[in-house]
Amino acid sequence: MSAVMIDRATIDKIMDATNIVDVVGEFVTLRKSGVNYKGLCPFHDDKTPSFMVSPSKQICKCFACGEGGTAVNFLMKHEQITYPEALRWLARKYNIEVEEKELTEEEKKEQSDRESMFIVNEWAMKYFQDVLRNDPDGIAIGKQYFRSRGIRDDIIEKFNLGYALQKRDALAQAAQKAGYQAEFLVKTGLCYGEGDLRDRYAGRVIFPWLNVSGRVVAFGGRLLDARTKGVQQKYVNSPDSEIYHKERELYGLFQAKKAIAKEDRVYMVEGYTDVIAMHQCGLENVVANSGTALSNHQIRLLRRFTQNITLLYDGDEAGIHAAMRGTDMLLAEGMNIKVLLLPDGDDPDSFSRKHTATEFKDYIEKNATDFITFKTRLTVENVKDPVKRSEAIGGIVKSISVIPDQILRSTYLSELSQRLGIKEQTLLNSMNGMIRKDIEDKEKERERNQGDRSLDEGPSSDHGSAPLIGLHTVDEQTQEVERLLIRSVIRDGEKVIYENIETEDGGTTNLTVAQYIAYDLGQDGLTFHDDCYNKILQEAVVHSGEPDFKAEPYFMHHPDIEISSLAAKLAIDRHQLGKSFQLKEREDGLRQNVLHLVLDLRLDIIEKRLKEIQTQLKQAGSDMDRVRQLLEEYKDTQQLRDALAKQLGNDLVR
Numbered sequence: 001m002s003a004v005m006i007d008r009a010t011i012d013k014i015m016d017a018t019n020i021v022d023v024v025g026e027f028v029t030l031r032k033s034g035v036n037y038k039g040l041c042p043f044h045d046d047k048t049p050s051f052m053v054s055p056s057k058q059i060c061k062c063f064a065c066g067e068g069g070t071a072v073n074f075l076m077k078h079e080q081i082t083y084p085e086a087l088r089w090l091a092r093k094y095n096i097e098v099e100e101k102e103l104t105e106e107e108k109k110e111q112s113d114r115e116s117m118f119i120v121n122e123w124a125m126k127y128f129q130d131v132l133r134n135d136p137d138g139i140a141i142g143k144q145y146f147r148s149r150g151i152r153d154d155i156i157e158k159f160n161l162g163y164a165l166q167k168r169d170a171l172a173q174a175a176q177k178a179g180y181q182a183e184f185l186v187k188t189g190l191c192y193g194e195g196d197l198r199d200r201y202a203g204r205v206i207f208p209w210l211n212v213s214g215r216v217v218a219f220g221g222r223l224l225d226a227r228t229k230g231v232q233q234k235y236v237n238s239p240d241s242e243i244y245h246k247e248r249e250l251y252g253l254f255q256a257k258k259a260i261a262k263e264d265r266v267y268m269v270e271g272y273t274d275v276i277a278m279h280q281c282g283l284e285n286v287v288a289n290s291g292t293a294l295s296n297h298q299i300r301l302l303r304r305f306t307q308n309i310t311l312l313y314d315g316d317e318a319g320i321h322a323a324m325r326g327t328d329m330l331l332a333e334g335m336n337i338k339v340l341l342l343p344d345g346d347d348p349d350s351f352s353r354k355h356t357a358t359e360f361k362d363y364i365e366k367n368a369t370d371f372i373t374f375k376t377r378l379t380v381e382n383v384k385d386p387v388k389r390s391e392a393i394g395g396i397v398k399s400i401s402v403i404p405d406q407i408l409r410s411t412y413l414s415e416l417s418q419r420l421g422i423k424e425q426t427l428l429n430s431m432n433g434m435i436r437k438d439i440e441d442k443e444k445e446r447e448r449n450q451g452d453r454s455l456d457e458g459p460s461s462d463h464g465s466a467p468l469i470g471l472h473t474v475d476e477q478t479q480e481v482e483r484l485l486i487r488s489v490i491r492d493g494e495k496v497i498y499e500n501i502e503t504e505d506g507g508t509t510n511l512t513v514a515q516y517i518a519y520d521l522g523q524d525g526l527t528f529h530d531d532c533y534n535k536i537l538q539e540a541v542v543h544s545g546e547p548d549f550k551a552e553p554y555f556m557h558h559p560d561i562e563i564s565s566l567a568a569k570l571a572i573d574r575h576q577l578g579k580s581f582q583l584k585e586r587e588d589g590l591r592q593n594v595l596h597l598v599l600d601l602r603l604d605i606i607e608k609r610l611k612e613i614q615t616q617l618k619q620a621g622s623d624m625d626r627v628r629q630l631l632e633e634y635k636d637t638q639q640l641r642d643a644l645a646k647q648l649g650n651d652l653v654r
Contacts, residue, residue: 010099017094020058023071043067059568069568070556080257082213083559117243120184121216128162128206138163142205145224155280162206172197189238207272210254218244247295250287259284260305268311274348282357294326299333308336312348315341332402339374372412401434481601486533487570489514493540493551497591514540520598532562606641
């Protein structure tokens with residue numbers, strides 16, 4: 001892989017040459033259907049052709065499972081590759097030379113150093129493999145260890161396992177003799193020391209770490225069983241480096257990613273041998289975080305392939321602790337969690353060696369529990385002390401409160417209420433208090449950063465001065481308005497809808513669709529509920545001043561697959577109105593459509609705020625200061641609602 005970046009001009013050349021029918025046709029049998037093509041969807045078990053490809057729009061979509069996008073999106077999903085890798089795939093297909101982006105000297109050195117580290121790691125992996133296969137000590141010690149663990153040769157090859165000789169500088173000498181610089185042996189963590197380098201993994205069996213693209217980023221080394229007695233550090237792992245950050249990688253993801261996408265579930269285990277043994281058993285959709293707490297980076301990496309995760313650990317104290325780590329982060333990222341603690345001192349390694357894949361799957365299916373059941377059994381049941389019991393219940397409610405899906409939160413609360421015999425309203429009040437505190441904390445943080453995001457000037461707006469506060473949840477109507485707004489940004493974000501707006505310095509400026517929406521919402525600190533929408537709006541504003549910027553192709557070819565997929569979807573889908581919400585498309589132009597969408601979003605938020613105030617008034621009881629404060633806010637908010645409703649007139653049909 002090149003150490004340089006693909007420049008925008010080359011990307012445009014690749015996309016201009018790409019014919020999505022040719023690309024998809026390499027993986028799916030397509031038949032002509034009118035002006036489009038159709039075939040069986042490769043992303044789900046499709047019985048009748050539901051995968052449509054549009055040559056005119058250069059996009060594809062499955063009308064059963066929803067997958068689709070540009071040719072790049074298709075390749076990334078189907079081949080489980082990154083954005084640059086998909087571009088290079090297309091470049092090879094259409095014989096386009098991938099040109100370098102002009103980099104500064106500092107950028108060139110950084111890219112060169114990173115590439116050198118990848119090259120050294122690739123060489124080291126092959127060196128360790130060669131020792132294991134061909135060196136007498138590698139065969140007698142390293143391979144014998146793997147055989148004693150029941151690991152087959154094909155699995156050794158699949159995971160690129162190896163062995164490091166016991167001589168303290170064997171790798172260092174071999175690497176330098178092969179022409180590799182000491183600087184990169186140290187930077188990668190393969191060696192340490194100055195002058196006379198020492199091998200980090202001497203006398204250990206080797207487990208290479210491959211990133212999601214299949215490049216070698218790090219290594220883990222394990223002392224053999226006979227040498228681990230009384231030794232604290234059974235495993236040694238690569239230190240963080242320019243190409244490896246342990247909180248961003250998951251062991252086994254490269255080997256597991258296709259199975260994860262196919263099964264729509266990932267099993268999370270603790271260690272290397274757990275992953276390897278489960279693959280050998282026939283369960284391939286498994287990764288390990290190797291004893292560290294899960295990070296948001298790792299969770300988002302998994303979400304590229306599935307939202308369903310089962311935590312598989314042994315049933316001892318360490319296994320229970322591991323199962324509890326990161327639970328709230330998984331829930332907050334929208335993951336659906338199940339937990340299974342294995343019985344009788346088994347871990348996934350030992351259990352998989354005793355059972356077939358079918359038996360293991362059946363056991364998981366019958367015994368895995370949702371996180372509410374798991375956490376309740378673990379922290380609440382059989383706890384008699386009322387204070388400790390209350391704290392434990394509060395911990396479970398806190399976990400539920402971070403779940404973004406309102407219906408799922410409600411379902412879990414109802415289940416917890418029935419399980420513990422506590423009124424659902426009591427749990428709901430507790431959870432709402434936690435959510436409000438979380439909103440307040442985020443609002444304070446946003447206010448601290450607000451000055452950095454507002455636009456300098458824009459058209460006058462008679463919205464009043466009372467700030468609008470978005471809710472933690474969002475209903476179908478608000479979702480639809482926000483979707484229509486971001487659709488306007490993606491389709492027409494660069495188009496000017498206000499010309500010659502006077503600025504404070506006496507000059508004039510124009511406002512594009514994206515700039516107007518950002519300005520208008522920014523006046524009151526409003527943001528979209530979907531972070532992806534916020535990223536799109538922010539980028540559209542940043543690029544609006546560029547003469548060649550076109551929002552739709554920019555976002556459809558965006559390196560963030562979530563953004564490019566959304567842009568492609570909105571390019572495919574025509575607006576379909578829900579039963580409870582209808583919007584008249586105005587005949588008097590883009591500007592009026594955007595203005596009315598913004599007004600509708602504001603009105604929706606204000607009406608929800610009025611309902612919130614009414615609820616708070618009921619809860620205020622005899623606290624007259626609080627009642628007066630709420631009544632005053634209700635009056636101001638009501639006036640603002642009436643003014644907005646008047647502006648909307650009869651253009652919005654509810």
